[in-house]
Amino acid sequence: MAQLSTPRPTKDVITDALLDITAERGLDHVSVRHVAAAAGVAIGTVQHYFPTKDAMLTAAFTEVVRRIRERVAATVLGPDVRRNLAAVLRELLPLDERRAAEVRVQVAFAARAATMPALAELQGVILGEVTDAIAAALAHVDGDPPERSQARARVVLATVDGLALHAVSSRDWVTPESLTAALEDALDALLPG
Amino acid sequence: MAQLSTPRPTKDVITDALLDITAERGLDHVSVRHVAAAAGVAIGTVQHYFPTKDAMLTAAFTEVVRRIRERVAATVLGPDVRRNLAAVLRELLPLDERRAAEVRVQVAFAARAATMPALAELQGVILGEVTDAIAAALAHVDGDPPERSQARARVVLATVDGLALHAVSSRDWVTPESLTAALEDALDALLPG
DNA sequence: GGGACTGTCATACGATCGTATGGTCTCATA
DNA sequence: TATGAGACCATACGATCGTATGACAGTCCC
Structure with a gap:
């Protein structure tokens, strides 16, 4: 019988398991044992890919960053910039359980980044990229100088x-509903024009 | 020799020690042992006041909430509302090491609240109170209906x-500097008038 | 065909965790 | 002065933690 689908790389399975636990029970319930169990592999397998727990956490956050980057890159600067921008930003709000889980993960890592430099580094990178993307959208609808768009983007x-x-x-x-309304409210106030 | 100063209640010393550790090393480094050591008491003493670790964490966050409440209550609705509001909000930004430590504590607790209902409850209460205070300030400079001020206050x-x-x-x-500038920028955009 | 390498597993070690137990000391009050 | 309560301490227990170690099965190259 032919192989029906390519099996997911074990490394990715482990990373996903870690993120699942983080979303459901918090980063402080993430242990090598729990991750291994959730991924359906032995502890040694986790260690094979991630020599230390910190490496595992950093890799998981890198994956989160990769997903955000991917999502932001999908932003199309179409005719209706405001609509596109709002769509991207709505993805960052916990409007359903899927997005709520992602936000819980991001908040958990952000909190840990406050005392873990490797994560803070990554956080700085992704914040910069997202801000740049928002600034580009803002500059597209506005004639403000770039540093002005950048500042506005940080606030947004x-x-x-x-x-x-x-x-x-x-x-x-x-x-x-109130989240969506608040976003629209904020964009009304913050978007030039 | 007379007693020079009233000794701080042991319970407060323990709570402060917990918050210090949280600010410096994060909530995941908070253990009953470390807190006891930082407070200069025995493990048993910590247990005497806080039967479980969760109770200890909840009490510590309650103290954080109390401090925020105290600070907000000091808001004077003087003639220059915008200036007063900005002053209160500046207290919430990590503009120096003291405020940065407080923000790290709040972020750590907020992240844990995402998976710990007792903390989420407290967080909801304090968010409500602070929002109400901001809304009151906004209503003072504006003629918008209350629910409009409330919505704006949430965004602020x-x-x-x-x-x-x-x-x-x-x-x-x-x-x-960029934080202060961003705050001013945001207030310019978000404050009516 | 025999190392070298990689993926996976099982187990074990020492440290640290939260919590339980029971002690000593002080002091108000009966 | 006896006693009960509260503050504080020392220690111990079982669980869980991160990590180390070594084994076994494939695969690939010489």
């Missing part, structure tokens, strides 16, 4: 991430 | 917390 990204942080870290505080 | 707070999150979780990304 901070607002979206702040909304996401508040949403996943509190109870009875935000609904998907 | 999200922006500030997002800026703070980005600042403490990344390297070479923000300077105190």
Whole structure:
């Protein structure tokens, strides 16, 4: 019988397992044992790909960064910039369980980055890239000088991430509807023109 | 020899030790042993006041909430609302090491709140209170209906917390100057009038 | 066809974890 | 002065942690 599908690389399976645990139970429940069990491999296999736990965490966050990068790169600077921008930013808000899980992961890593330089480095890189993309979109609808767009882009990204942080870290505080409304509100105020 | 000063209650010393460790090394380095050592007491003493680690964490976050509440309550709705509001919000940004330590603590607890309902409850309460205070300030300079001020206040707070999150979780990304500028920028855009 | 390499597993070691238990000391009060 | 409660300490237990070590099966090249 022919192979029906290419089996996923073990390394990716392990990374995904780590991110699943992070989304569901938090980064502090991530242990080599739990990750190995969730991935369906032995502890030694995890060690084969990631010699230390820190390496495993860094690799997982790198994967998160890769996904964000991929998503941002898909931004099309079409005719309706505002609509495209809003669509990209909506992806960063926990509007459904899938996105909520991703936000929980990002918040968990951001918090750890505050005391783990390797992660802070990655965070700085991805923040820069996303900001640049937003700034490009802003410059497209506006005639402001680049550094002005850059500054505005930082504020826009901070607002979206702040909304996401508040949403996943509190109870009875935000609904998907209020998040969407807040985003539109923020864009109305922050977008030039 | 007379007692020179009232000794701090042991319970407070323990809570402070926990917050110090959280600020310096992160919430995942907080263990009953480390907290006890940092507070200069025995493990049993910690257990005497906090029967479980979760209770200890919840109490510590309650203390953080209390401090924020205290700070917000000090907001004076004077003649220059914009200036007062900016001053309060600046306290939430990591503009110096003291505030950076506080932001690291808040971010750490926010991340844990994503998977710990007791903390999420507290987070919801304090977010509500701070938002109400900001909304009151906004309503003071504006004629918008209350729910409009409330919505704007949520965006303002999200922006500030997002800026703070980005600042403490990344390297070479923000300077105190750029943070201050971003705050002013955001207030220019978000404040009515 | 025999090393060298890679992927995977099983197990073990020492450290650290949260928590339980029971002790000593102080002091108010009956 | 007896006693009960509260503050504080020392130690111990079982679980879990990150990591080290060594084995076994394939694959590939000489």
